[in-house]
Amino acid sequence: GENVEQHPSTLSVQEGDSAVIKCTYSDSASNYFPWYKQELGKRPQLIIDIRSNVGEKKDQRIAVTLNKTAKHFSLHITETQPEDSAVYFCAAGGGFKTIFGAGTRLFVKA
Amino acid sequence: GAVVSQHPSRVICKSGTSVKIECRSLDFQATTMFWYRQFPKQSLMLMATSNEGSKATYEQGVEKDKFLINHASLTLSTLTVTSAHPEDSSFYICSARLSKGIGNQPQHFGDGTRLSIL
Numbered sequence: 001g002e003n004v005e006q007h008p009s010t011l012s013v014q015e016g017d018s019a020v021i022k023c024t025y026s027d028s029a030s031n032y033f034p035w036y037k038q039e040l041g042k043r044p045q046l047i048i049d050i051r052s053n054v055g056e057k058k059d060q061r062i063a064v065t066l067n068k069t070a071k072h073f074s075l076h077i078t079e080t081q082p083e084d085s086a087v088y089f090c091a092a093g094g095g096f097k098t099i100f101g102a103g104t105r106l107f108v109k110a
Numbered sequence: 111g112a113v114v115s116q117h118p119s120r121v122i123c124k125s126g127t128s129v130k131i132e133c134r135s136l137d138f139q140a141t142t143m144f145w146y147r148q149f150p151k152q153s154l155m156l157m158a159t160s161n162e163g164s165k166a167t168y169e170q171g172v173e174k175d176k177f178l179i180n181h182a183s184l185t186l187s188t189l190t191v192t193s194a195h196p197e198d199s200s201f202y203i204c205s206a207r208l209s210k211g212i213g214n215q216p217q218h219f220g221d222g223t224r225l226s227i228l
Contacts (some may be wrong), residue, residue, distance in 0.1 A: 032214035043203065043219040044154070051214065089153065093214055102153045 002027040004092050006101030014109050019077045021104045023090035026071065031094040033066060033073045038087045038103075048075070052094075080108045113137055114206050116220025124228055125196060131189045131223045133204030139184035140206035144217060145177070148201045160187045194227045201225075 003026045013019050025033075031052035036044035050057045050064045050073065057064050061080075066073040073092075077084055085108045090101040113136040121129050133143055141162050146154040158179050160166040166179035176198075178190040187206075191198055201224050205217035 034216050036219075041222075041224075043221045045219070046216045049216060097156065097159065098217060100154045100156075105151070 002030075002092070002097070002099045004090060004099045004101045006090050006104055008104060009102065010105045010107075012107040012109065013080050015080060015082060017080055019080050019084070019106055019108075021075045021088055021090065021106075022072065023074070023092075023101050024070075024072050025092040025099070027092065027094065027099070028071070029094045030071075030092040030099075032092070032098075033064070034091050034093070034098070035062075035064060035075050036089045036091065036100075038089065040086075044089060047088075077106075080106075082108050082110050084108050112208075112216075112218040114140075114204065114218045114220040116204050116223060118223060119221055120224045120226075122226045122228065123194065126193055127227075129191045129194055129225060131191075131202055131204070131225075133187045133189070133206065133220050135185045135206045135218070138206075138208055140187075140208065141184060142207045143181060143187040144205045144207070145179060145187075145189050146203045146205065148203060148222075150201075154203065157189075191225065194225070196227045199225055199227045 006023045034049035037047045038044040061078045063076045087103045089103050091098045115134045117132050143160045145157045157172045158166045158168045160179045160181035162181045168174045181187040203222040205219045207217050
């Protein structure tokens with residue numbers, strides 16, 4: 001069945017460094033790739049998304065890249081800040097369902 | 111825009127009680143809503159997809175008689191955990207999406223309901 005793999009499961013970086021989270025998907029029909037940030041005990045919030053007709057998208061310190069051929073997409077956070085600490089989920093959609101990755105717990109050390 | 115309200119935020123009740131959780135889209139019409147369960151430090155596990163005016167579609171392994179879903183209007187879906195037991199204790203989150211049957215729109219999540227069964 002459809003599957004989204006996300007790596008790493010835990011990521012610890014120093015404040016100011018960059019963080020990269022990678023995902024792969026299995027369903028070739030996927031054409032929409034959102035990223036969510038979830039702080040402890042709170043709702044997942046959409047932070048950025050990318051569609052299959054675009055290879056890269058940037059919003060301030062956050063960027064996403066998509067390689068449709070390899071079925072890879074990545075989240076890049078630059079100049080990380082302590083408030084970036086949270087769990088990040090990638091997801092792939094295009095059919096009826098959106099499949100979520102297992103999540104990456106990001107720690108940004110001050 | 112795209113606000114999803116979920117109530118209650120926390121429920122503590124005795125074993126055997128049935129618990130109803132409401133999910134409302136406040137400023138848009140949601141033809142499709144999703145119910146997820148999330149265990150500590152784990153991902154979102156899709157339980158079921160509810161479409162307005164039709165029966166919910168349950169994921170494999172989710173008991174439809176245990177988790178009753180009703181999507182009576184374009185702005186409201188409810189999840190009822192019937193005869194809840196301690197193993198049903200979890201964080202339940204709903205989400206809503208605007209367009210029916212199309213996966214390329216973002217889901218907007220509620221705040222979640224932390225259910226604790228004693």
